[in-house]
Amino acid sequence: GENVEQHPSTLSVQEGDSAVIKCTYSDSASNYFPWYKQELGKRPQLIIDIRSNVGEKKDQRIAVTLNKTAKHFSLHITETQPEDSAVYFCAASSDYKLSFGAGTTVTVRA
Amino acid sequence: EAGVVQSPRYKIIEKKQPVAFWCNPISGHNTLYWYRQNLGQGPELLIRYENEEAVDDSQLPKDRFSAERLKGVDSTLKIQPAELGDSAVYLCASSLKLGSPTLWNTIYFGEGSWLTVV
Numbered sequence: 736g737e738n739v740e741q742h743p744s745t746l747s748v749q750e751g752d753s754a755v756i757k758c759t760y761s762d763s764a765s766n767y768f769p770w771y772k773q774e775l776g777k778r779p780q781l782i783i784d785i786r787s788n789v790g791e792k793k794d795q796r797i798a799v800t801l802n803k804t805a806k807h808f809s810l811h812i813t814e815t816q817p818e819d820s821a822v823y824f825c826a827a828s829s830d831y832k833l834s835f836g837a838g839t840t841v842t843v844r845a
Numbered sequence: 846e847a848g849v850v851q852s853p854r855y856k857i858i859e860k861k862q863p864v865a866f867w868c869n870p871i872s873g874h875n876t877l878y879w880y881r882q883n884l885g886q887g888p889e890l891l892i893r894y895e896n897e898e899a900v901d902d903s904q905l906p907k908d909r910f911s912a913e914r915l916k917g918v919d920s921t922l923k924i925q926p927a928e929l930g931d932s933a934v935y936l937c938a939s940s941l942k943l944g945s946p947t948l949w950n951t952i953y954f955g956e957g958s959w960l961t962v963v
Contacts, residue, residue, distance in 0.1 A: 741887075769952070778954040778955060778956045778957060779954045824888075831876065831940075831942065833952060834890075835889070837886055837887050838885070838887050
């Protein structure tokens, strides 16, 4: 089955700086890569996703890049704000089965 | 539009007792998932339904876990008997499957049912 590895496990950034989270996946058949944000005690919420036919996607301060050859994808958050503090999960999917990374706890310091 | 609804939100039970969780997906969503999330980890799939059919239950511990989605709408996940290691958040999610995986649609999660086994 699919194995998704996510790094780093924790990330502390100064407000206004950028945050980058990286994930690798094992199944070359995976074709859908969403990112979820989960605040403490809340449900995971989709913040951005990318499909295998696209190399990069951007939505305001959030961007995701995908390198299919290397089987890795990354989340970039620019101009971080305190409300960006949360746990972020990457996931990879083939045949409708989502496999999640272990999560990155992002703390934005004011 | 209501999101994915789960109940109960919190449950504390003694080991060896049974417990059941209920989920009502977003209206019209034909695909329903049950995930388990341990503290500090990502969600792990237990079972996936397409309508009333369980199409992927390979990760469901069938000796003590069972699930059903009889009418292809809401679903129940049961654990009997519960063990200490079952303490986790049980997340239900739903999506609308559109024919081809290339038309993947977003998976929406419920708030989860927090289980503590003592």
